[in-house]
Amino acid sequence: MSGFDVIIVGGGIAGASLGAEIAAHRRTLIIESENHCGYHSTGRSAAFFLESYGGPIVAPLSAASADFLRDPPQDFSESGFLHRRGALHLSRDGWPELPRGIEGARVDRADIERLLPGIRPEWCKALLEPSCADIDVAALHAAFLRRFLRKGGEVRTGAGLVAARLLPNGWRVSLFDGSELVTPILVNAAGAWADVVAANCEVRPLGIAPKRRTIVQLRVGRTGLKELPLVDDWEGSFYFKGETDNSIWLSPHDEVETDPCDAAPEEIDIATAIDRFEGVVDWPVERVERSWAGLRSFAPDRVPVYGFDADAPGFFWCAGQGGFGIQTSPAASRLAGSLLLDAPPHTSIAHIDKAAFSPRRFS
Numbered sequence: 001m002s003g004f005d006v007i008i009v010g011g012g013i014a015g016a017s018l019g020a021e022i023a024a025h026r027r028t029l030i031i032e033s034e035n036h037c038g039y040h041s042t043g044r045s046a047a048f049f050l051e052s053y054g055g056p057i058v059a060p061l062s063a064a065s066a067d068f069l070r071d072p073p074q075d076f077s078e079s080g081f082l083h084r085r086g087a088l089h090l091s092r093d094g095w096p097e098l099p100r101g102i103e104g105a106r107v108d109r110a111d112i113e114r115l116l117p118g119i120r121p122e123w124c125k126a127l128l129e130p131s132c133a134d135i136d137v138a139a140l141h142a143a144f145l146r147r148f149l150r151k152g153g154e155v156r157t158g159a160g161l162v163a164a165r166l167l168p169n170g171w172r173v174s175l176f177d178g179s180e181l182v183t184p185i186l187v188n189a190a191g192a193w194a195d196v197v198a199a200n201c202e203v204r205p206l207g208i209a210p211k212r213r214t215i216v217q218l219r220v221g222r223t224g225l226k227e228l229p230l231v232d233d234w235e236g237s238f239y240f241k242g243e244t245d246n247s248i249w250l251s252p253h254d255e256v257e258t259d260p261c262d263a264a265p266e267e268i269d270i271a272t273a274i275d276r277f278e279g280v281v282d283w284p285v286e287r288v289e290r291s292w293a294g295l296r297s298f299a300p301d302r303v304p305v306y307g308f309d310a311d312a313p314g315f316f317w318c319a320g321q322g323g324f325g326i327q328t329s330p331a332a333s334r335l336a337g338s339l340l341l342d343a344p345p346h347t348s349i350a351h352i353d354k355a356a357f358s359p360r361r362f363s
């Protein structure tokens with residue numbers, strides 16, 4: 001026997017946050033195939049908290065995570081992870097509308113011009129969502145891993161799952177280096193590889209699809225941008241936010257289906273991003289300072305999957321976090337933790353319907 005009650009496959013934000021939640025109760029090992037945790041999607045996000053994002057089932061997870069991110073428990077972090085920025089949702093047509101319960105204020109053309117001097121005339125309406133914030137993703141991920149280790153968890157990097165089989169004494173897990181571990185509970189927190197891991201464990205994949213998204217750090221002939229709000233097209237064709245005094249992070253809002261991989265940006269997506277940006281403001285584009293891409297992985301209904309598999313005993317899904325896996329991680333890990341431990345939910349998530357996230361919805 002391996003001596004572990006739970007093995008979590010994947011050391012991104014999903015695996016780390018769930019690990020932090022359960023390590024005090026179950027001897028838990030995180031195995032991560034890369035040499036450091038957070039190399040894939042978690043290390044490539046746009047790092048914002050936007051409560052209106054992700055649809056009506058995801059929004060309560062974001063809302064229930066806000067207090068933790070803003071003012072975490074002292075033993076988790078001495079400082080919060082959010083830096084208020086605000087979001088400006090632009091429209092060429094009707095007024096954008098936020099889901100019920102999320103604060104927003106309409107902004108007319110004169111105020112749009114004040115917030116975004118040089119904005120093209122067709123952007124005539126906007127909605128300001130003041131609670132949008134930057135997330136210090138590296139600090140948050142590190143704090144989850146720190147709590148996990150402090151509670152007795154163990155992390156092995158450079159340790160990828162090759163295959164696993166369910167035997168009478170639990171899951172026998174084979175690793176890249178030929179070693180084997182046995183555990184009663186195997187957690188699939190493998191991000192873009194969630195379906196691959198399932199198949200390699202002889203579990204029916206759920207259709208978790210990785211989709212590539214590109215971000216460009218663009219230097220522009222304009223200053224005073226650091227605190228620029230997150231600016232997006234309400235119809236979903238771009239977003240950008242200030243990075244330094246004269247640069248922005250810009251995304252063409254791409255969503256390109258791809259196999260799981262070490263994603264890299266494509267020239268065409270960078271060009272599309274710049275083209276769309278030039279259709280929003282008249283700011284001169286000086287150069288691309290850097291660019292990167294990452295994979296956002298979605299279940300067929302774009303709702304994350306937390307819970308035990310319907311057919312494979314002890315196989316627990318923690319996958320499909322799409323474009324909101326960072327901002328939902330505090331509440332999602334509490335929800336997944338209570339399901340895995342079969343324990344009452346934390347009060348902050350007691351109102352959330354767990355069934356909506358169950359893998360059984362695909363049965």
Ligand SMILES: Cc1cc2nc3c(=O)[nH]c(=O)nc-3n(C[C@H](O)[C@H](O)[C@H](O)COP(=O)(O)OP(=O)(O)OC[C@H]3O[C@@H](n4cnc5c(N)ncnc54)[C@H](O)[C@@H]3O)c2cc1C
Pocket residue numbers: 009010011012013014015031032033034037038039040041042043044045046047048049159160161162189190191192193197213214215293294295296297319320321322323324325326327328
């Ligand atoms: C460009 C971009 C912008 C984004 N912006 C935001 C944002 O602003 N806010 C937000 O909340 N979210 C955002 N997201 C989404 C967020 O980054 C993801 O939802 C989140 O990081 C998913 O975390 P994860 O742990 O599931 O995946 P990952 O971080 O990818 O971790 C999965 C890990 O599993 C490991 N693994 C895979 N197979 C195996 C195996 N066989 N054995 C061992 N280990 C394995 C991988 O190496 C990987 O490290 C963005 C994503 C992208 C790409």
